[in-house]
Amino acid sequence: MANACAVVGVGQSARYRSKIKMSIAGLVREAAQEALKDAGCTWNDIDAVIIGKAPDFFEGVVMPEIYLAEALGCVGKPMLRVHTAGSVGGSTAIVAASYVQSGQFNRVLTVAYEKQSESNAMWALSSKQPFSPHLNAGAGGFFAPIIREYMRRSGAPADTGCKVALKDRKHALRNPRAHMHEKPEDLDLEKYVNSFMLWEPLRFSEVCPSSDGACAMVLASEDLAKKSPNPPAWIHGAAMRSEPTMYPWREEVNPQAGIDCAKDVYSQAGITNPRKEIDAAEVYVPFSWYEPMWLENLGFAEVNQGWKLTEEGATFIDGGDIPWNCSGGVLSSNPIGASGMIRFAEAALQVRGMAGEHQVDGAKTALGHAYGGGSQFFAMWIVRSTKP
Amino acid sequence: MSREDDVLRAEFDLEFTYTRSTGPVIGRFYTDLRDGKLCGIKASDGRVLCPPQEYDPVTAEDLSEFVSLPDTGVVTVWNWVKQPRAKHPLQKAFAWALIKIDGADTPMLHAVDAGSESAMKPGMKVKVRWAKERKGAITDIACFEPA
Structure with a gap:
């Protein structure tokens, strides 16, 4: 049995x-x-610092953790770098927690970041190769065909994606840190469905921005967490799964690694009905349609039914029974390497009652989720206001 | 076994120009280089670090006490490069050296144009050869030369 571990500090x-x-x-x-x-x-x-960072070639700084030692006060202390593409912020938090749960360290600082303004994720993900046509596709180009397949299977209305984006951008107005603070008159479905097409079926209004930013957490053992000045968020489950980007029978719309990861984290936390038992979720949705797809992958809805929750407003903070991404989510701020950790940290803030204007009233149990690569790396945790 | 002319060949230049925000400390160092000056920064233990660092290596606190330094120093260790590569700062045999700027306590890495390997000695005095056009980069120091 692992030792208890809690989030006692969040910084962004x-x-x-x-x-x-x-x-x-x-x-x-x-x-x-x-x-x-x-x-x-x-x-x-x-006691130790655990850093997460999306690929080195995004900013062109190789092994950046070494250059960051002084800035993070860890000269002469154990330091570890985690790398799992876009899910890295989540995986990093889990690795950091495991050092506390194992008893190796009592108090760990974990940090993840991205400076998209000084990098070029589009270039890094779509470099030209000899003897191949140059597809300037980026992440959106990779996910668009998967989304089209989801729409075909589920028969969801064409504007579900825009509704997701609109909902998250409304949430973002309650989060002073969010990158996208749109004018209230621009938060209009008509405008969203008429915004220009980037990658069929994804419109400009439905994709994440390119952001700079960092997120950090302090994780502590039970004794230290009980003495911390602000309420702790106790970790009740943490899981990671991955699968290859491509193999012949791969289910790309509803990846097996995501299903397995959710099953594992729910079982650790004793959750049998996620929609009922989880009060708030911060789920990695960089492209709008990933909300209905992950609602299904994470067991909040039956297969091909996830879009109905979005349409019903179930995922909206006002009146929804399962608010998703009250911070505005990845659709409103996307410093890639940090985005997963922001999901984990925002889940912690919810159960600590420290989420400010985007607080879900009385949230006791929250899910933090991250995915990365070609929908192949998954990291999730369940945090609660009460000790396991 | 394929013959040489059976092998497919293609030009392949993969490049991307990165940008960087340097911040208040490295930014100041680069601005000084552009103006033909060197600066260091005082650490909590009294040492002068050159190039300067944003955060203290011992206490991790912010550093802000800049120290003006001369453009002279001494070589501590070096590595002789017999055949320079295209992107090296000099296109003739030279030394990569750690150079402690006079008044600084930590060395910086740069090239020394000493003419021959036998001219390199521990403790040898060197001075900056400034680049003709300076734009706020480490290459504003063309190299160091024996003083």
Whole structure:
């Protein structure tokens, strides 16, 4: 049986933006210092630092964790880098938690970041290769055919995606850190469905922005968590799964690795009916249609029925029974490497009662979720306001 | 076994120009280089770090006390490059060296144009050869040369 571990500090960039004029070191430090403050501790109280980062070639800094040692106060301390593409922020949090659960360390700082303004994810994901046509596809081009297949199978209305995006951008207005703060008059379904087509069926209004930002958490053992100044978020389950990008019988719309990961994390937390038992969820939805697809993959809805929850408003903070991405989600802020950790941290904030204007009233159980690569890396955790 | 002319060949240039926000400390160092000056920064233990660092290597606190330094220093260790590559700072035999700028306590890496390997010695005095056109980059120092 693992030792208990809790989130006792959360820090994020003051505002996710398209260009934060800080060094990468300054960016991670801002989030880390806020997490330390929340946890009521200093650099000296941290036993180890676990860093997550999407591919090195996004910013062109190889092994950035080494250059960040001074900024994160971990010169001479154990440091570990985690790398699982877009899901890395989630995986990093889980790796950090495992060091506390194993008893190896009592208090760990974990950080993830991205500076999209100084990198080019589109280029990095779609580099030209000899003897092949150059597909400037990026992530959206990869996921669009999978989304078309979901629409074909489920018979969902064509504007479900726009409704997801609109809902998350409404949520974002309640989160002062969110990158996308649209004018209220632009939060209009008519405008969303008429925005220009990027990757059929994905319109400009339905895709995540390119953001700079960092997220950090302090994770602590039971003894330390009980002494922390703010309420802890206790980890009740944490799971990771992965599968290859391509194999002949791969189910790309509803990946097996995601189903298995959810099953594992629910079983650890004793959850049998996620829609009923989870009060808030922060789920990695960078392209609108991934909300209905993940509603199914995560067991909140039957296969091909997920879009109905979106249509009914079940995932909206006002009146929805299972609010998804009250922070505005990845659709409103996407510093890639950090995005998974933001989901995990926002889930923790919800059960700590510290989510501010986007707090789900009385949230006791929350899901944090991240996915990455070609929908092949999954990381999830369940946090609660009560100790396991 | 395929013959040489059976092999498919294609030009393949993969490149991308990265940008970087340097922040208040490295940014100041680069701006000084553009102006033909060197600076270091004072650490919590009193050492002067050159190039300067944003955060203290011992206490992790923010550093902000800049120290103006001369453009002279001494070589601590070096590696002789007999055949420079296209992107090296000099297109003749040179040394990669750690150079402690006078008044600094930590060395920086740069090239030394010493003419021959036998001219390189531990503790040898060197000075900056400034680039003709400077734009706020480490290459504003063309190389170091014996002083």
